[in-house]
Amino acid sequence: MSDTSLQPIKRALLSVSDKSGLVEFGKFLESQGVEILSTGGSAKMLAGAGVAVTEVASYTGFPEMMDGRVKTLHPKIHGGLLALRDDEGHxxxxxxxxxxxxxxxxxxxxxxxxxxxxxxxxxxxxxxIDIGGPAMIRSSAKNHKFVTVVVEAEDYDAVMTSMQENNGATTGDLRKNLAAKAFARTGAYDAAISSWFASELGETYPQRLNLTATLKQTLRYGENPHQDAAFYVTRSATPRPGIATAVQVQGKELSYNNLNDTDAAFELVSEFAAAESPAVAIIKHANPCGVARGESLIDAYNKALRCDPVSAFGGIIALNQRLDAATAEEISQIFTEVVIAPEADEDAVALLGAKKNLRLLLTGGMADPREAGQIIKSVAGGYLLQGRDNGKVTMDDLKVVTKREPSEQELKDLLFAFTVCKHVKSNAIIYVKDEATVGIGAGQMSRVDSARTAARKSQDASEAAGYDTVMTEGSVVASDAFFPFADGLISAAEAGVTAVIQPGGSIRDDEVIAAADERGLAMVFTGMRHFRH
Incomplete structure (x- = not known):
């Protein structure tokens, strides 16, 4: 049963660092006959606007001291906030x-x-770090049966409306809602302080993990219609460009799956520096179905689309450069859920604007794949916390383990393939040719199944395109983890690969290397694994 009891407001204490709307609210309270107490800059602003105000120091009879550290920590303040009006002793x-x-x-x-x-x-x-403020907020929120507490200027209107409708009183429901908001604010504030302190002390995994985020959007539903969902964003001194910073230029509301897949797409395409060459990633169900670099964005897009055009239908497209009209026109030829890019030309925006169901997101920049960070995953009864997979293999990290060394083009393709592997669900097998995926095997329970799935999908795409040969012919292959047996490598060899990149480290490495040598393949070890579960 909701609490609709009314509590008249006769005395108010206003002390804010955010002065927006303060004068208007103060004048309203004065018009309602409310006695106003205040401190410091708030009191000066109110008085300057002609609002009658009493300084807290005058009210308590105790001067503000210690550079303002002690001003509201007084029994006349906290007693006035905490007292139960229906308790005879109080x-x-x-x-x-x-x-x-x-x-x-x-x-x-x-x-x-x-x-x-x-x-x-x-x-x-x-x-x-505020001391008196959180103390007063908690006192008021605890005693919300009698006290109305406001921690954000956006709630002034609700209080004024309630007072206008109820002869200067607020309802119990409003006070309860504002109290919940107040406790959430002090909780988030303490969490921010705790996290900062842990960072200052170099504690990557503190004894107590405090999480704080702000609601950005209540979603229609989660992964499925019977699941509810919401999108929260965190604060940072240097926000990571991506789904949380993106401005939605057009299209209907993003869904839970849209947000998850778009994040995966943008994180993947951010691996490829825009200054080096245009790159495009097409994502479906959080896995890439095509990734490519090209001479231009439209070239990269067409190469990425070629890998698996069937899966690309209804997918997410991420670009690492400013979206131009030619690429936008090409993208508009098939149904696409979301396009995300750092920027877009006006003509490109106008072209995609004709697609009412397509969402266009602009991030203002690219994410740094080397940036450190933490990933949190919920499990029953707790959380798993780990560092972001910001590992990146370079040419200098590669160890050639076969008789034949890879060519310069093979090395470029191998590094490209291994980078894509990082963003594919394990077990991941990636076929690449000319810095474009030509076959992707994701999320299979065995590595050999991933190799066969990727080859089969490539064969299907090749036949649909009318190619004389399968796209995997003459390609390279990447594996996100070592080949536990030679069968996965042999399947890749049968698909036509010429070179292999994998972490190495299996007890059967010698067997896998021997199988590569027998087939004239070049193989390099990275020493780094990219599981993605």
Whole structure:
């Protein structure tokens, strides 16, 4: 049963760092006959606007001291916020100690998060940790049966509406909702401080893990219609370009699966530096069905699409350069759920605008594949936390283990293939030719099945395109982990590969190397694995 009890507001305490809407709200309270208490800059702004205001120091009879650190930590403040108005003992204590009830608290906290994001030094960050604010907010929220607490200026309207409709009072439902919001704010604030402190101390995995994020979007449903879902974003001094920073230029609301797949697509295409060459990744169900570099974006797109045009239908397309009109026109030829790019030409936006169901997202930049970070996954009863897979193999990391060494073109393709492997569900097998995938095997329970699946899909795509030979003929192959047996490599050899890249490290490496030598293949070990579960 909802609490609809009304509580009149006769005295309010306003102390905010965010002054937006403060004067208007103060004038409204004054018009309702509310006594206003305030501190520092808030009091000056209100008084300057002609609003009658009493300084907290005058109200408590105790001066503000220690550079403002001690001003609201006083029994007349917390007693006024915490007292139960229907408890005879509390009422008697208020009368005995001359403590008046405070019915409305408006506080937002020192800008600690913003201070950290600006790169301030340790001492400055410490100084921006609010003490009195969280204490008053928690007092008011705990006593929401009688006290209305506001922690964000966006809630002024709700309070004013309630007071206008209820002769200067707020409803129990409103106070309860605002109290929940208040506790969430202080919880997030403490989590931000805790996380910053852990970072300052170099604690990658602190004893207590505190997570904080802000609701960006309530989604229609989750992976399936019977699951509910929402999208939350985290704060950072240097936000990682991607799905959380993207501006949706057009199209209907993104779904849970759209967001998940678009994130996978953009993270993959960000592996390829825009300054080196255009690159395109096409994603379906969080796995790539085509990835390529090209002379132009449209060339890269067509090469990526060629790998598996059937799966690309209804997929997600990510680009590492500014989307141009020619590429947009080509993309519009098939049904696509989402296109994500750092930027887009006006003509490209206009072309895709004709596709009402297509969402176009612009991130403003590319993600750094080498950037450190953490990945959190929920499991029953807890979380798994690990560092982001920001490992990247270079030419210098490769160890040739076969009699034949790979050619220069094979090396380029091998590195490209191994980079794509990092973003494919294990067991992952990737066939590549001329820096374009020509066969992808993902998520199979055995590596040999992934090799055969990728080859079969390539054969299907080749036949559909009318090619004389299968695209895997003359390609290279990458495996995200070592070949436990030679069968996976043999399947790749039968598909026509000429070179292999894999981490190595199996107890049967000698057998796999021997199988490669028998077939005249070149093979390199990376020493780095890219499982993606």
């Amino acid at each position: 009422v008697a204590s208020m009368k005995e100690h001359d403590i008046g009830a405070i019915d409305l608290l408006v506080v937002n906290l020192y800008p600690f998060e913003e201070t950290v994001e600006k790169g301030a030094d340790f001492a400055t960050c410490i100084e921006n």
